[in-house]
Amino acid sequence: MQIEKEKLIWIYKKLFTIRHFEERIKKIAKDKSVPGYLHTCIGSEAICVGVMAALEKDDWISSTYRNHGHAIAKDCNLNEITSEIYGRSTGICKGRGGSMHISDFDRGMLGSFGIVAAGPPVVLGAALQEKINKGSKMSASFFGDGAIHNGAFHEAAGLAQLWKVPMLFICENNGYAEATATDWHLNTKELSDITRAYNMKSYQGDGNNVFEVYEITKNAILESKKNEIPIFLEFKNYRFSGQYEGDTQLYQPKEEVENAKKNDPIKIAKENASKYELDIMEIETIQNEALAEVNNAFAYADTQPWPKPEDALEEVYVNYPSEYN
Amino acid sequence: MQIEKEKLIWIYKKLFTIRHFEERIKKIAKDKSVPGYLHTCIGSEAICVGVMAALEKDDWISSTYRNHGHAIAKDCNLNEITSEIYGRSTGICKGRGGSMHISDFDRGMLGSFGIVAAGPPVVLGAALQEKINKGSKMSASFFGDGAIHNGAFHEAAGLAQLWKVPMLFICENNGYAEATATDWHLNTKELSDITRAYNMKSYQGDGNNVFEVYEITKNAILESKKNEIPIFLEFKNYRFSGQYEGDTQLYQPKEEVENAKKNDPIKIAKENASKYELDIMEIETIQNEALAEVNNAFAYADTQPWPKPEDALEEVYVNYPSEYN
Amino acid sequence: MAIKTVKEAINDALVKSFEEDKNVILMGEDIAGGKGREQYQGTQDAWGGPFGVTQGLFTKFGGERVRDTTIAEAGFFGAAVGAAMTGLRPIVELMYVDFAGVCFDQMMNQAAKVRYMFGGKQKVPMVVRTVVGAGFRAGSEHSQTLYSLYAHIPGLKVVAPYDAYDAKGLLLSSIQDDDPVIFMEHKRLYMTTCEVPDDLKPIPLGKGRIRKKGTDISIIAVQRMNLFAEDAAKTLESEGISCEIIDPRTYSPLDEELIFESVKKTGKVIVVDESNPKCSLASEISSLISEKCFPYLKAGVKKITAPHTPVPFSPPMEDFYIPSSKKIIETVRELINA
Amino acid sequence: MAIKTVKEAINDALVKSFEEDKNVILMGEDIAGGKGREQYQGTQDAWGGPFGVTQGLFTKFGGERVRDTTIAEAGFFGAAVGAAMTGLRPIVELMYVDFAGVCFDQMMNQAAKVRYMFGGKQKVPMVVRTVVGAGFRAGSEHSQTLYSLYAHIPGLKVVAPYDAYDAKGLLLSSIQDDDPVIFMEHKRLYMTTCEVPDDLKPIPLGKGRIRKKGTDISIIAVQRMNLFAEDAAKTLESEGISCEIIDPRTYSPLDEELIFESVKKTGKVIVVDESNPKCSLASEISSLISEKCFPYLKAGVKKITAPHTPVPFSPPMEDFYIPSSKKIIETVRELINA
């Protein structure tokens, strides 16, 4: 597959940014410089970046509590993302959301939902809107392997197929739902067999290979739009992070982690660089840039002002007599 | 298949009882002698009776608002059923349930639920209890073709398969969910393809043929218990009744109804009688008995006392300071 | 000016909204009359939901905008949220409010919170039309009101009209409103009638209505309870007791001013709500009054509600369950004589 | 007698209940520590739910009774109802009460109603353990309390213990109770400690507790709000104001007598509830007091609640959201001086 240089650089830059970002998050989680739950996505970079490379900038997506990578790959402002995690007033959600709810509607993010499987129905709605208004934006919902057991996912899948709505159901099969191994809860051989209930088209791919993710997604978008059908994509990868920062990860066997490291998406991307005529030096420059931006973002966030306490009362409604809050 | 005489007579008796009962219900609905929603099951008799013939008397079932046939086939007291529909104090639920909620725990009825797809999870729980307590009762949930789109059904199906719980998911595919034709909402060729999402064993049968229903169910019970697996049964039939009494049924095309009549389960049962060495005279006697019992039940119900208004306050809890109601 | 049933008034408001704004769509079960397929031309609109409220819409506006769904409320309520965020104005039907539990997450955590928690860039202009209320002999799972479940949740608006006039005016507003609105229609009011101007303007949400002026006691009545309050007031009038009846119409936001003014005048209040008592609208309104109007109160605020039980089927029990004119009359007399 | 955290006390109550009654089972997500498979012996109990409350149970009682579920709350909550009806005593976990909406139907229409609507032959002895509360910087979808959603529904019991003593005693009762109980654990209280006798007897549901005797004003505090009430009372004591603090502990049924007695004595009341205000426990308790104790009241019942907004993440905003000792102190002073 041919990828133009600009996009290639974008891809590497995003991969590195996400990895450095999440590593930094792990650090601030450890030294407790930010409060609350932090879910990092180390191991998911290729999926975040590969999918977003295939989507247009203003296409619709939904994410989950494990959203940093999606937000970064969706080109949300890195400073604002970080400021949000720090709970500051310049945060991307004005400090009201926090890490779990980072979202920027202006970038096509419909939301990062804390409720498992809440996203697919919402994205179905965006896709329906595009269909009714004859719009051309693609709609894609990210969710985990754990979400496929949930009724809301099934209801959305059934309706999407019935209504012939172009959209992507993107399952990041990272081996775990919290402390529970994916295969322990799977009734079918492959996770994506779940779509058989709906006759939904599905593809599987290596979620550690950003170029494979990109290619599969790109083709899926074409097919979905052309045939007006939803498509289910399963990308397999490994959750190197715990469920959240602070999770002891005791349930993840050492050998399993060691094995998975062989397929670390960043490592694989680096190995593939030469195929795309990017040399080591270029890669290193990109990586350094990414690191610098991440460092900047954290430095920025740390000095941002706190919201005023009473800001808690704002923007519950578009129209509501505010004295009632 | 060999069926002993006593059972054969039971089967015919129940078929006739249900049909006569529902015809009588249609009448009292028309002359408005009972209030509220009435859902009749004309066309479903063979499923109700065939399944119940295969189950033991104290096996667990759940039903829906369309429950008269299930209750009758489960050997609930006909007078009490009727009295319930009349809202009288001697009703099977003391008048608190009404037609939609006829249920008798002593007969293994866990409930008739008004919420679509509420039953399968509850029956899963009964089956789980049997498994944990090494009990031998079978558990079976009745639901309609409309229920398979609902998340609660999917969640129950997934868990049942995962937990290897012996139970039956019994789908009465009667062609309609309210005013909506089944095939209009189906994504798969066959309704029971839905089980592919769970690798669940499934069988289809002619829901108009009581003997076929009986045989399939009997075998399914054996298989389910032996292999400790849930099994999905789809029985196709036709909903001659409207969604509820009073429904204009305009959306059911005349030819469709005429065609379906050829496979009326009562007619088919009568045609099959000779195969089972029951002669016309016997059949007629049984039918007359059934009719007499139905007539008795309605005569009984109509003269039963009303509950006291304050009875509304009883039995919300097992233990609760009653002055708080 | 024409006499309309609540049912007609709602249908009128829907048609008007569909005509005026092409972004208005409707999703629900059996609204299209099920077999909305072309080969069944003519029978498509046979249903229009179980009460026939949406009859005619499918034929008029087509299956793209009038969308029959499967029995998958979590799915299509979630879809309404996404559609609303991206530009449509979806109306979704919860056939009976008793089914609230199967898609409560979509309302409570998504519709209600996306604007707030994602920083105020989004809005969710959707309307949930749902049917509430006892008195239909429909049993425990088709008779609840559940107003307070929704009213408890910040981010949702809750509207419950009593008559056809309000039903039309408030539905027009609700559809134009940029926030998610739960629009509750009482099944026992569908066939009641009143005059409704053809060109009725939207009635602003959050404004209550004095249904009867009075001086001795204030009766705050929730939706169908206005019927019994008016009934009771007639009887009481003949005994020389003058009741003021207030229908808040909207429960979130609530027209506190209107209620407080009345209470300050009369000093005696009864709140009548058909719901179960605990944490109900009645509790809420009563507690607001006692907090804000205490110096004016001549007696404790009385609540008349259903008991803390499910809705029973049998007529004598169900009639006992529902607050009655008789109970209102007795309570008023008690309060006046206290 | 030992000092225990709330978390330990709950674990103790679970272990005791498991030991005493083989029909007690537990279902929830990641309670077994996920990989409950044999080849991972030893790591099975790594989790015990996100707060580790159930750690050790899987190893002690095995996967048949301590059952890891998929993320399918409607499925396994419904299963709990069926299992309870047929002889087990299931405890199910709703990992955060914020997820109430995905399985509310199972509680509202099945667990709560089967006994009543099917004629009283059935009982549903199940317990829902769930985690509530703000102050954890957990954002809008992991910080709600939602007490009143459940308390509104007839057929459900609602319990919300404050300290380890009550947590153990009330959980023992809840598990032995023959009705469905929602047992709400506050995440900010898990690590708080108090003395808990090893042989603590079950504490009856429906009985409140006077946490501090006083004479000038009654503070009715819901769960964690007892912390702030006690704090406030200390400060106020030094100003010569004597507060009586009452923790109802159970919200359905509610110990009205205990509350009314206190109010009759003091004539001044504040209800403190961390929930959103509308149709909250605070509304309910306030409205009951004003209805039943009006002649004794010297001022309107004050409510201190969260504002009508979702729970914000950022610390200054979240701290503003949660009722504080400061607000209690100010309100008490206001009331005392009124």
Ligand SMILES: Cc1ncc(C[n+]2csc(CCOP(=O)(O)OP(=O)(O)O)c2C)c(N)n1
């Ligand atoms: C309805 C609901 N139930 C439970 C949870 C608690 N929970 C949060 S994340 C999670 C596991 C999700 O796993 P998966 O879908 O594989 O996503 P991943 O975290 O691996 O990205 C669970 C059970 C929740 N957020 N929502």
Ligand SMILES: Cc1ncc(C[n+]2csc(CCOP(=O)(O)OP(=O)(O)O)c2C)c(N)n1
């Ligand atoms: C959750 C829920 N949504 C909607 C309804 C309204 N409703 C009652 S019956 C029905 C159709 C069910 O059809 P099906 O499952 O095929 O059963 P049948 O009536 O044909 O036996 C619908 C939509 C309901 N009871 N519960």
Ligand SMILES: [Mg+2]
């Ligand atoms: Mg996962």
Ligand SMILES: [Mg+2]
């Ligand atoms: Mg059907």
